[in-house]
Amino acid sequence: MTTLPGLVGFDEALETFDPVMGLEVHVELDTATKMFCGCPTGFGAEPNTQVCPVCLGLPGALPVVNGAAVQSAIRIGLALNCSIAPWCRFARKNYFYPDMPKNFQTSQYDEPIAYDGFTEVDVDGDVFRVEIERAHMEEDTGKSLHVGGATGRIHGAVHSLLDYNRAGVPLIEIVTKPIEGAGARAAQVARAYVAHLRELLLSLGVSDVRMEQGSMRCDVNLSLRPVGQQTFGTRTETKNVNSLRSVERAIRFEVSRQAGVLGAGAAIVQETRHFHEDTGETTAGRVKTDAEDYRYFPEPDLTPIEATADWVEELRATLPEAPRVRRARLQQAWGASDLEMRDIVGAGALILVEQTVAAGSSPQAARKWWLSELTRRANETGVDVSELAITPADVAGIQAMVDAGRINDKLARGVFDGVLAGEGTPQEVVAARGLEVVSDDAALGAAVDRAIAASPDVADKIRAGKVAAAGALIGAVMKEMRGQADAGRVRELILSRLT
Numbered sequence: 439m440t441t442l443p444g445l446v447g448f449d450e451a452l453e454t455f456d457p458v459m460g461l462e463v464h465v466e467l468d469t470a471t472k473m474f475c476g477c478p479t480g481f482g483a484e485p486n487t488q489v490c491p492v493c494l495g496l497p498g499a500l501p502v503v504n505g506a507a508v509q510s511a512i513r514i515g516l517a518l519n520c521s522i523a524p525w526c527r528f529a530r531k532n533y534f535y536p537d538m539p540k541n542f543q544t545s546q547y548d549e550p551i552a553y554d555g556f557t558e559v560d561v562d563g564d565v566f567r568v569e570i571e572r573a574h575m576e577e578d579t580g581k582s583l584h585v586g587g588a589t590g591r592i593h594g595a596v597h598s599l600l601d602y603n604r605a606g607v608p609l610i611e612i613v614t615k616p617i618e619g620a621g622a623r624a625a626q627v628a629r630a631y632v633a634h635l636r637e638l639l640l641s642l643g644v645s646d647v648r649m650e651q652g653s654m655r656c657d658v659n660l661s662l663r664p665v666g667q668q669t670f671g672t673r674t675e676t677k678n679v680n681s682l683r684s685v686e687r688a689i690r691f692e693v694s695r696q697a698g699v700l701g702a703g704a705a706i707v708q709e710t711r712h713f714h715e716d717t718g719e720t721t722a723g724r725v726k727t728d729a730e731d732y733r734y735f736p737e738p739d740l741t742p743i744e745a746t747a748d749w750v751e752e753l754r755a756t757l758p759e760a761p762r763v764r765r766a767r768l769q770q771a772w773g774a775s776d777l778e779m780r781d782i783v784g785a786g787a788l789i790l791v792e793q794t795v796a797a798g799s800s801p802q803a804a805r806k807w808w809l810s811e812l813t814r815r816a817n818e819t820g821v822d823v824s825e826l827a828i829t830p831a832d833v834a835g836i837q838a839m840v841d842a843g844r845i846n847d848k849l850a851r852g853v854f855d856g857v858l859a860g861e862g863t864p865q866e867v868v869a870a871r872g873l874e875v876v877s878d879d880a881a882l883g884a885a886v887d888r889a890i891a892a893s894p895d896v897a898d899k900i901r902a903g904k905v906a907a908a909g910a911l912i913g914a915v916m917k918e919m920r921g922q923a924d925a926g927r928v929r930e931l932i933l934s935r936l937t
């Protein structure tokens with residue numbers, strides 16, 4: 439992080455101030471059709487090909503609630519230990535924005551379908567309870583593309599293009615109650631909560647939860663108060679923080695920034711802020727007041743939703759095992775230690791490791807690649823490990839080649855390079871880059887002879903019975919063959935010549 443004037447170090451800030459967080463997570467449901475019409479929801483279609491009079495807000499078009507989306511909303515509410523409203527309605531949230539063709543968003547206001555829940559998040563082995571205020575249904579907006587500016591933002595743009603394919607896609611917004619007591623672990627708690635939510639939603643099968651494609655987006659509210667004070671300070675809301683890593687960075691930055699402002703005797707402005715992935719900083723957006731009035735009123739074109747007790751119980755019976763139960767089961771199956779399991783969960787790699795094991799890898803190998811090699815690369819490129827362009831099946835395929843002796847760990851790293859660079863499957867990369875281990879005796883034997891000729895003193899030691907000295911010759915052969923020699927076979931050939 440660059441040091442801006444007025445920033446206070448994170449740890450130093452938390453000696454004086456106590457952070458209070460609130461997280462609002464928007465999740466796109468992966469229903470086949472939109473929230474109030476029959477348009478498909480697939481990602482990546484040609485702009486404005488998945489639209490109809492309803493989601494374009496044309497006069498006279500009448501919406502109908504998507505039953506599958508309501509089921510998903512209830513299941514999410516139940517998985518978050520919420521009460522389910524026996525009766526609830528949609529409301530119109532009125533405001534103008536070009537990517538919202540109706541000039542209002544159909545949302546839920548004072549009657550959310552799920553409310554008053556909680557979830558238990560693992561933070562470095564401790565359980566941290568996060569209270570859930572509500573989970574409500576709404577629809578997504580379209581997308582604006584600002585053309586002509588350097589940054590892709592509206593500032594400096596010459597014109598803007600609109601794509602309404604996303605307008606009307608079902609969303610669930612999950613809102614926490616103020617998260618207090620996280621102290622110096624605030625950034626970790628926030629990250630762990632979002633990672634936990636992601637895992638929970640994936641296990642429910644209600645969303646693909648791809649943060650990089652925007653199907654899960656997080657708004658981060660943060661305020662500071664002097665340690666020991668009960669009343670909350672003024673908060674800021676950092677919008678659209680779109681990776682686990684960014685959630686953590688946004689919290690750290692806002693703590694540092696707000697501590698600097700408060701420490702200088704100034705006041706925090708209640709505003710929305712933008713997070714910048716490149717610098718890790720937030721900048722001011724628009725000033726926001728609690729009195730913001732969207733003129734909500736009940737949506738007259740939609741019938742209320744009645745969730746009968748029988749229906750809710752039927753849906754409760756479809757819930758998967760709770761995340762903590764699932765983790766305990768996987769830990770036992772994998773023979774992983776508490777610390778290893780904590781690392782896997784902390785890296786957001788639980789599902790990746792699980793799927794890699796399901797694709798045939800040993801748990802040890804799956805953990806090794808995802809937590810060392812791939813986590814390092816994700817950190818270098820500033821993305822979450824789940825966003826790397828490599829699948830669990832690819833990782834299992836690479837490990838299978840290691841197990842078969844076709845490549846070694848060093849060559850495997852080259853295969854990761856190729857797959858991540860989009861050069862194809864692991865098999866294709868091995869073929870194209872010529873990464874296979876050489877175990878052909880003719881090629882190896884010639885290299886062994888050259889190594890022996892180049893180091894007669896080492897050869898003499900081996901002849902005299904110092905077999906350990908063979909390591910130097912193996913190293914020379916490996917170097918000549920750029921790491922692609924079958925080390926075991928090289929050793930055999932050296933010893934067969936000298937002993």
Ligand SMILES: [Zn+2]
Pocket residue numbers: 472475476477488489490491492493494606
């Ligand atoms: Zn439509």
